[in-house]
Amino acid sequence: MSIKLTQNVANATENTLNSYQYAIFVLPENEDRNLPFSQTLFTKLSRVKKKYKDLEKSPLTVDLPHGGLASFIILNENLTPFQRHTLLRKAIKQIIEEHPENIALCVYGSETARSMNACAAYYVLTANAAQLTNRKKDHAKSHLKIIDLFGYQAEHDFSFVNARVAGNTLCRQLTTTPPNDLTPSSYREKVSTLAKQHGWQHEEFDMQKLKEIGAGAFVAVGQGSDPQDAAIVHLTYQPALAKKHIAIIGKGICFDTGGHNLKPAKYMLGMHEDMNGSAVALGILLAASEMQLPVKIDCWLAIAQNHISPTAYKQNDVVTALNGMTIEIVHTDAEGRMVLADTLTLASRQKPDYMIDFATLTGSMITALGDRISGVISNRPALACKAIGAGNMAGERVVAFPYEEDFDSDLESDVADIKQCTLEGGGDHIHAARFLGKFIEHDIPWLHTDLSSANRKGGLGAIEADTNGFGVGFGIEMLKSLIED
Numbered sequence: 001m002s003i004k005l006t007q008n009v010a011n012a013t014e015n016t017l018n019s020y021q022y023a024i025f026v027l028p029e030n031e032d033r034n035l036p037f038s039q040t041l042f043t044k045l046s047r048v049k050k051k052y053k054d055l056e057k058s059p060l061t062v063d064l065p066h067g068g069l070a071s072f073i074i075l076n077e078n079l080t081p082f083q084r085h086t087l088l089r090k091a092i093k094q095i096i097e098e099h100p101e102n103i104a105l106c107v108y109g110s111e112t113a114r115s116m117n118a119c120a121a122y123y124v125l126t127a128n129a130a131q132l133t134n135r136k137k138d139h140a141k142s143h144l145k146i147i148d149l150f151g152y153q154a155e156h157d158f159s160f161v162n163a164r165v166a167g168n169t170l171c172r173q174l175t176t177t178p179p180n181d182l183t184p185s186s187y188r189e190k191v192s193t194l195a196k197q198h199g200w201q202h203e204e205f206d207m208q209k210l211k212e213i214g215a216g217a218f219v220a221v222g223q224g225s226d227p228q229d230a231a232i233v234h235l236t237y238q239p240a241l242a243k244k245h246i247a248i249i250g251k252g253i254c255f256d257t258g259g260h261n262l263k264p265a266k267y268m269l270g271m272h273e274d275m276n277g278s279a280v281a282l283g284i285l286l287a288a289s290e291m292q293l294p295v296k297i298d299c300w301l302a303i304a305q306n307h308i309s310p311t312a313y314k315q316n317d318v319v320t321a322l323n324g325m326t327i328e329i330v331h332t333d334a335e336g337r338m339v340l341a342d343t344l345t346l347a348s349r350q351k352p353d354y355m356i357d358f359a360t361l362t363g364s365m366i367t368a369l370g371d372r373i374s375g376v377i378s379n380r381p382a383l384a385c386k387a388i389g390a391g392n393m394a395g396e397r398v399v400a401f402p403y404e405e406d407f408d409s410d411l412e413s414d415v416a417d418i419k420q421c422t423l424e425g426g427g428d429h430i431h432a433a434r435f436l437g438k439f440i441e442h443d444i445p446w447l448h449t450d451l452s453s454a455n456r457k458g459g460l461g462a463i464e465a466d467t468n469g470f471g472v473g474f475g476i477e478m479l480k481s482l483i484e485d
């Protein structure tokens with residue numbers, strides 16, 4: 001459902017704002033006691049023993065005399081996008097929890113500040129107002145319908161922000177869908193519907209076809225499910241003018257039990273979100289096509305479940321991947337790199353200019369970084385540097401890990417060309433990337449994104465919900481920067 005935005009270059013008067021139940025004020029850095037509801041704000045500030053400048057550190061939400069609710073915040077010009085988003089998320093939290101239908105957004109300060117803050121606040125508001133699927137009986141039904149912006153009029157209609165929100169929302173909607181509602185079969189149907197709606201070319205490699213072409217790494221994981229409904233789904237967005245050709249790839253494990261190396265209950269809970277990488281890829285594809293970015297995108301989704309069953313793969317199995325390499329299975333819970341290996345081969349055979357994959361891949365990336373930042377690894381150092389910049393621009397932070405050849409010695413196998421992983425530790429997130437790199441043909445420049453920050457309790461950056469859609473904003477910035485490369 002779309003939100004109507006009105007833009008007014010003039011500031012709102014207190015009289016105008018008295019007709020709103022909800023308002024957000026992004027205040028100027030210098031105190032101005034003539035702004036609407038100043039008296040109410042300063043009374044509250046003195047009651048909680050805070051100064052005007054403290055609004056730079058944490059926002060204040062205040063009840064207004066007419067019964068409305070308003071949040072006040074100052075956003076310093078030197079904030080990073082991540083810091084700006086985080087402060088705005090805190091500012092709107094209480095307001096969004098009441099499911100408002102309309103909100104007044106008032107921005108002040110310099111032209112640059114108003115432009116930057118109007119954009120960021122509009123993104124944070126609309127992204128957090130998006131309704132996700134919820135089957136609770138008393139789930140709040142009201143939707144945000146109108147945002148009236150005061151104090152700034154852009155030359156654009158914020159449609160690029162709407163596109164990012166649509167991508168983030170799609171990603172979070174899919175990721176939070178319960179696993180009995182999002183099986184590989186139903187996921188594939190949803191993707192097929194999306195492809196029709198958005199005019200993407202659509203192609204599927206089902207288990208039958210994957211067995212025929214010899215994609216033994218993917219099949220090893222898919223064979224443990226009944227029905228065998230796993231598939232690699234390939235979507236293409238082809239604009240009339242394409243300056244670059246980029247492949248985006250996502251891990252789509254609809255539920256990960258760990259397989260024969262079964263996860264304990266505490267670690268299996270939440271494993272319906274192991275398809276998040278594919279949802280990020282879809283979110284980027286949706287946003288890029290709504291923005292009409294001049295780039296051909298091949299989107300590859302590795303959709304499967306990792307089950308325990310008599311037909312499931314097991315430790316010490318040796319399988320042959322699509323590129324002909326034999327893999328010794330070491331741990332059945334390292335299924336992500338198995339489904340991605342063949343998917344990366346397929347993607348690279350189209351010879352795109354770049355490849356970017358997204359996966360909730362390793363526990364060791366979470367050990368290394370926690371859940372605030374995600375890690376990237378690339379076969380081109382310059383691409384990893386570009387990724388850090390793109391993450392900063394998007395307010396979705398990434399840091400780079402090494403892709404050094406000597407890590408390969410840990411994956412040497414006595415019975416196959418390569419080991420799937422090692423049980424000896426030593427940086428599984430790097431081993432995973434070294435493993436995946438072997439399946440890319442034509443030495444395509446490639447960026448691997450291990451989504452350690454896909455879910456953070458209490459929210460992250462712009463997003464208040466635990467499942468935050470991290471990667472969609474980053475991916476869009478990555479595309480934009482690679483298009484101009």
Ligand SMILES: [Zn+2]
Nearest residue numbers: 256333334335
């Ligand atoms: Zn796993």
